[in-house]
Amino acid sequence: xxxxxxxxxxxxxxxxxxxxxxxxxxxxxxxxxxxxxxxxxxxxxxxxxxxxxxxxxxxxxxxxxxxxxxxxxxxxxxxxxxxxxxxxxxxxxxxxxxxxxxxxxxxxxxxxxxxxxxxxxxxxxxxxxxxxxxxxxxxxxxxxxxxxxxxxxxxxxxxxxxxxxxxxxxxxxxxxxxxxxxxxxxxxxxxxxxxxxxxxxxxxxxxxxxxxxxxxxxxxxxxxxxxxxxxxxxxxxxxxxxxxxxxxxxxxxxxxxxxxxxxxxxxxxxxxxxxxxxxxxxxxxxxxxxxxxxxxxxxxxxxxxxxxxxxx
Numbered sequence: 001x002x003x004x005x006x007x008x009x010x011x012x013x014x015x016x017x018x019x020x021x022x023x024x025x026x027x028x029x030x031x032x033x034x035x036x037x038x039x040x041x042x043x044x045x046x047x048x049x050x051x052x053x054x055x056x057x058x059x060x061x062x063x064x065x066x067x068x069x070x071x072x073x074x075x076x077x078x079x080x081x082x083x084x085x086x087x088x089x090x091x092x093x094x095x096x097x098x099x100x101x102x103x104x105x106x107x108x109x110x111x112x113x114x115x116x117x118x119x120x121x122x123x124x125x126x127x128x129x130x131x132x133x134x135x136x137x138x139x140x141x142x143x144x145x146x147x148x149x150x151x152x153x154x155x156x157x158x159x160x161x162x163x164x165x166x167x168x169x170x171x172x173x174x175x176x177x178x179x180x181x182x183x184x185x186x187x188x189x190x191x192x193x194x195x196x197x198x199x200x201x202x203x204x205x206x207x208x209x210x211x212x213x214x215x216x217x218x219x220x221x222x223x224x225x226x227x228x229x230x231x232x233x234x235x236x237x238x239x240x241x242x243x244x245x246x247x248x249x250x251x252x253x254x255x256x257x258x259x260x261x262x263x264x265x266x267x268x269x270x271x272x273x274x275x276x277x278x279x280x281x282x283x284x285x286x287x288x289x290x291x292x293x294x295x296x297x298x299x300x301x302x303x304x305x306x307x308x309x310x311x312x
Contacts, residue, residue, distance in 0.1 A: 043278065045277035045278075045279075046083060046109070046279070046312075047080070047280075047281070047303060048083035048112065048278070048281070049076050049084050049280065050084075050085045050114070050280050051072070053283035053284045053285065053295070054295060056284060057294075057295040060285075073106040073108060074106055075295075075299065076106075076299065077106050079300040080307070082111070083111040084103060084108060085112045086113060086114070087114050087115065088113040088132065090115065090117075090132060090134070090135045093134060093139070096113065096138050097141070097142040099142075100142035110139075111278060112144065112146035112147070112148055112278065113139055114148045117149070118154075119173075120158050120165055128169070129172060129173050132147075132149070137180060145181070145183060146184075146185060146240055146241050146278065147177060147185070148185050148187050148215040148241060149187060149215075150187040151166055151186070151203075153189070153191035157191075157199075163199060163202050163206075164206075167203055167207055167212075170203060170207060171207045171208070175211055183213060183241075184212060184213055186203050186215065187217055188200050188221070189217075190220070190223065192224070193220070193221070193223070194224075197225070200226070204238065209237055209238045210238075213238040214235050215239075215240065215241045215243060216241075216242050217242070218243070218245070218261055218263075219244075219245040219246065219252075222247075222260065223250075228261060229265060236269060243280050244280065247261070251289060252283075252286050253289070254289060254291050254292065255299075255302045255305070256283070257302075257305055264309060270310070277312045
């Protein structure tokens with residue numbers, strides 16, 4: 001992959017910015033943004049697990065996830081998972097290839113990776129893009145097909161100008177990733193959901209589907225005050241992967257089960273439309289989470305839930 005030069009990056013983002021009117025107008029014409037992309041080829045349903053929650057369990061015991069990764073991968077395989085989602089190593093990209101090999105040795109497959117970075121300033125965005133693209137080339141060669149990205153929060157709401165810079169950079173990155181053969185899904189946490197989910201919507205409303213798409217973390221959307229069904233109504237055609245978690249009375253539950261989110265409703269949406277079913281279970285702990293079982297048992301139960309309720 002040829003490096004994306006700073007000049008090339010600036011030229012692209014300038015073109016995107018040139019389409020921008022004053023205020024918060026979209027970067028691209030609304031007919032393009034509002035239209036669904038060409039139908040995607042059908043993707044075989046796969047169910048994976050984000051490693052973040054496993055790290056929390058090991059930290060509680062004073063242990064390192066890295067030192068016990070092989071036993072985690074074995075537990076996931078034995079529980080019926082297809083893959084584990086780790087982090088794209090942008091500092092030592094070859095570690096990503098080694099992670100893919102560890103997955104295969106345990107009977108799992110490489111599917112998706114998680115990353116982030118600063119995209120909101122003209123100084124940071126080209127560097128972040130370069131770093132991710134260099135690592136993404138290695139990831140694609142190793143067999144990964146989806147890159148999940150959560151742009152870095154900055155401790156305050158991003159200004160309109162910062163959001164314009166960010167979305168232009170995400171569009172540039174998405175184009176380059178698509179050329180590599182990777183799908184690109186934007187992820188979200190609480191900061192993106194503030195101000196009636198301004199940043200969350202801005203990223204999608206000012207970029208084309210098929211270039212900047214959606215990793216739908218159902219619980220973070222719910223916690224941010226947007227009903228998951230509304231997010232599906234708006235952006236179902238952009239979903240490339242999912243993160244799944246549950247809560248009861250607003251507190252994260254130890255496994256994926258019944259609770260605040262109606263996953264039967266999610267199932268109906270998916271069944272009625274051609275939405276990729278790359279379901280990534282992401283259990284996590286917070287203050288108030290009641291822990292009554294081991295991490296292995298909670299992940300096994302969660303895999304059963306996805307099979308029974310989401311049909312995958």
